[in-house]
Amino acid sequence: LEKCVGCELCAWACPADAIYVEGADNTEEERYSPGERYGRVYQINYARCILCGLCIEACPTRALTMTNEF
Template sequence: MEKCIGCELCAWACPADAIYVEGADNTEEARYSPGERYGRVYQINYLRCIGCGLCIEACPTRALTMTNDYEMADDNRADLIYEKDRLLARCCPK
C-alpha cells in the first residue's frame, strides 16, 4: 500500500510550486492507501524544487522523505519531472 493519501498538503506547502497531486477516492475493489483517498497523479518537478523540505513537514503520513542520495544532473529536462512510478519506494527489491 502507498502512504500517500492524496490530501495535496505537500503541493500547498511548496513555495516553488514544484509538486502536483491529483487525489482520487479508494474503493472497496481497489484500495491503494490506508485512507479514503490516494494520490492518483503525483509529480515532483526537480527543475523547480528548492530543497526546502516544507513538503515533508506538511505530509501527515510521512509519505515523503529527503535524503542526500541524489543527482540532479541530466541532459533532458523532461527526465527531471518525476512521475509517481519513479517516486514510490520499492516494496520488493530484486
C-alpha cells in the same frame, strides 16, 4: 499500500510550486492507501524544487522523504 492519501498538503506547502498531486477515492475493490483517498497522480518537478523540506513537514503520513541520494 501507498502512504500518500492524496490530501495535497505537500503541494500547498511548496513555495516553488514544484509539486502536483491529483487525489482520487479508494474503493472497496481497489484500495491503494490506508485512507479514503490516494494520490492517483503525483509529480515533483526537481528542476523547480528548492530543497526547503516544507513538503515533508506538511505530509501527515510521512509519504515524502529527503535524502542526499538522487
